[in-house]
Amino acid sequence: MRPKLKILICAPEAVPFAKTGGLADVAGVLPKELKKLGHDVRVVMPGYSVIDRDKYGLTPINEPLGVPMGIIGEAWCGVYEGKIPGTGIPVYFIEHEQYFGRKNLYNDDSGQGYMDNDNRFVFFSRACLQLCKKLGFYPDVINANDWQTSAIPIFLNTIYRHDPLGNAASVLTIHNMQHQGSFYEGLMDVMGIGWKHYNFLELEYNDQVNLLKGGILNSTLLTTVSDGYAREIQSPEHGWGLDGVVRERAGDLYGILNGCDYDEWNPETDKYIVKNYSESDFSGKAECKRDLQKAFGLPVRDDMPLFGIVTRLVRQKGVDILAEALYKLIGLDAQFVLLGAGEVWAHFYFGGAPRFFPEKIAVNIGFSDELAHKIEAGSDFFLMPSRFEPCGLNQMYSLRYGTLPIVRSTGGLNDTVENFNEQTLEGTGFKFYDLTADAIFNTVGWATYTYYHNKKAIHSLRQNAMSKRFTWEETAGRYEMVYYQAVRRRRNVYI
Ligand code: ADP
Ligand code: GLC
Numbered sequence: 001m002r003p004k005l006k007i008l009i010c011a012p013e014a015v016p017f018a019k020t021g022g023l024a025d026v027a028g029v030l031p032k033e034l035k036k037l038g039h040d041v042r043v044v045m046p047g048y049s050v051i052d053r054d055k056y057g058l059t060p061i062n063e064p065l066g067v068p069m070g071i072i073g074e075a076w077c078g079v080y081e082g083k084i085p086g087t088g089i090p091v092y093f094i095e096h097e098q099y100f101g102r103k104n105l106y107n108d109d110s111g112q113g114y115m116d117n118d119n120r121f122v123f124f125s126r127a128c129l130q131l132c133k134k135l136g137f138y139p140d141v142i143n144a145n146d147w148q149t150s151a152i153p154i155f156l157n158t159i160y161r162h163d164p165l166g167n168a169a170s171v172l173t174i175h176n177m178q179h180q181g182s183f184y185e186g187l188m189d190v191m192g193i194g195w196k197h198y199n200f201l202e203l204e205y206n207d208q209v210n211l212l213k214g215g216i217l218n219s220t221l222l223t224t225v226s227d228g229y230a231r232e233i234q235s236p237e238h239g240w241g242l243d244g245v246v247r248e249r250a251g252d253l254y255g256i257l258n259g260c261d262y263d264e265w266n267p268e269t270d271k272y273i274v275k276n277y278s279e280s281d282f283s284g285k286a287e288c289k290r291d292l293q294k295a296f297g298l299p300v301r302d303d304m305p306l307f308g309i310v311t312r313l314v315r316q317k318g319v320d321i322l323a324e325a326l327y328k329l330i331g332l333d334a335q336f337v338l339l340g341a342g343e344v345w346a347h348f349y350f351g352g353a354p355r356f357f358p359e360k361i362a363v364n365i366g367f368s369d370e371l372a373h374k375i376e377a378g379s380d381f382f383l384m385p386s387r388f389e390p391c392g393l394n395q396m397y398s399l400r401y402g403t404l405p406i407v408r409s410t411g412g413l414n415d416t417v418e419n420f421n422e423q424t425l426e427g428t429g430f431k432f433y434d435l436t437a438d439a440i441f442n443t444v445g446w447a448t449y450t451y452y453h454n455k456k457a458i459h460s461l462r463q464n465a466m467s468k469r470f471t472w473e474e475t476a477g478r479y480e481m482v483y484y485q486a487v488r489r490r491r492n493v494y495i
Helices: 022-036 117-135 151-157 187-191 211-218 227-232 243-248 283-295 319-329 344-356 369-378 394-400 411-416 437-453 455-466 472-491
Strands: 006-010 040-046 065-068 074-083 090-095 141-145 169-174 208-210 221-224 253-255 306-313 335-342 361-365 381-384 404-408 430-432
Touching: 006 022, 006 117, 022 040, 022 141, 022 472, 040 117, 065 117, 074 117, 090 117, 117 151, 117 187, 141 151, 141 472, 151 169, 151 187, 151 211, 169 211, 169 472, 187 208, 208 211, 211 243, 221 472, 227 253, 227 411, 283 306, 283 369, 306 319, 306 344, 306 369, 306 394, 319 335, 319 344, 319 437, 335 344, 335 369, 344 361, 369 394, 381 394, 381 437, 394 404, 394 411, 394 455, 404 411, 404 437, 404 455, 430 437, 437 455
Parallel strands: 006 040, 006 141, 040 090, 141 169, 169 221, 221 253, 306 335, 306 381, 335 361, 381 404, 404 430
Antiparallel strands: 065 074, 074 090
16 A cells, blocks of 8 residues: 655645635645545645634744745744644644735735735745744645745755755646746845756746746646646647746646535535525526526526626636627626626726616626625526636536536636537537637527527536536545655655
């Protein structure tokens, strides 16, 4: 039998403590499944001031932690410890008032990244490693996530290479190639690894320090969150300039589709919705639709198709093209409900639309778990016109709720949704290929037409969708394989 591993997951956000997107879901749920496989798994994240310390019963670890920050000197911080609720899995929170005592995680209210994000996350990355030493916890493998923790594999190969901690293999999971942590070159002085690493074959890209590039080149193995995205990031269209670097490591890159948390997203048990329902008894969904229409102030219409959208309002999600399509969509005999927050223009644009078409569209600019659940349950269709989508979670939730996803065929959306086949009635949703207003309109139109004129098809699509499963158990099994391989690679031994 293979030995059990000591695994450290380092993430800039994790549910239920702090979340801006799907990365938080992954960082909060994957550890639970890894623990079920018998591993000693722990999580580290920043101790943002928005985290409710009382609610989660966080307790301080007594001594302060010293984190060397190059020319800035040693930064001292506190560490709080808690558990992922309902599990014994330790979560450590790195406390630093100057860096993490802010209202938002990464951006100011106007959506601009904080000016000192470079120092904040280099600090956090180094703190994760210093914490291991302080705790005497020497992981077999450290799983970093995105640019915010990409300095970890870099540090492991430099500062800690000859430290016992340097035995740890590193796995970098890429959730999004667009955000790379690209900063002023002076960051080299803060990282303290020596300027010799500032060159085109290592950390430099476009005259800046590119943390993601350094992470990709230094981690033992790489994963990303779907097979489709693993292929796409090797192309100029989706590589955001780093496709060549990814291609260099293509042999070490694994696409592992995220799972869906069915404890949280299940129409049979969902606590937020007015009536539970299942594949065999669908009646509750009609009540959920009425409840959603009421909650959003739309006319209560059983007979009209309702399209839901829950998204960050950013270009990645194709909301600029959705905005272009909106005036045509409004002309359909259909209703739209949108929940989202993000770029300011989109708040004005979408936020203003209901004033003109109160019967057709309702919008909530904000973030609400409860409304997200109500939309998943109460809508007939769920729209995701993403420009790119590494994995995407909402289409998986939608499938489980029999809310047929309408997706652009990219990344994880393409991997998880099967297009409707009118002849065979196979499929789980509707797909389109070009990111244009016409393509969105035509596909929503196709779904609307099907809704009105082919009830049998809608029924079988719903059955197909609801029977799909993307379990975390399976996903965790794949991570485990990658971890074992990374450990073997790092130590050059077979276990
Ligand atoms: P991304 O991480 O790129 O935003 P994902 O589909 O992986 O995309 O994950 C998004 C997660 O965030 C989902 O769980 C989704 O329900 C949630 N979410 C996004 N926007 C909102 C919002 N405005 N209110 C509530 N939940 C939201
Ligand atoms: C990123 C991606 C999203 C993915 C999530 C979790 O936020 O944009 O597609 O589902 O990470 O991996």
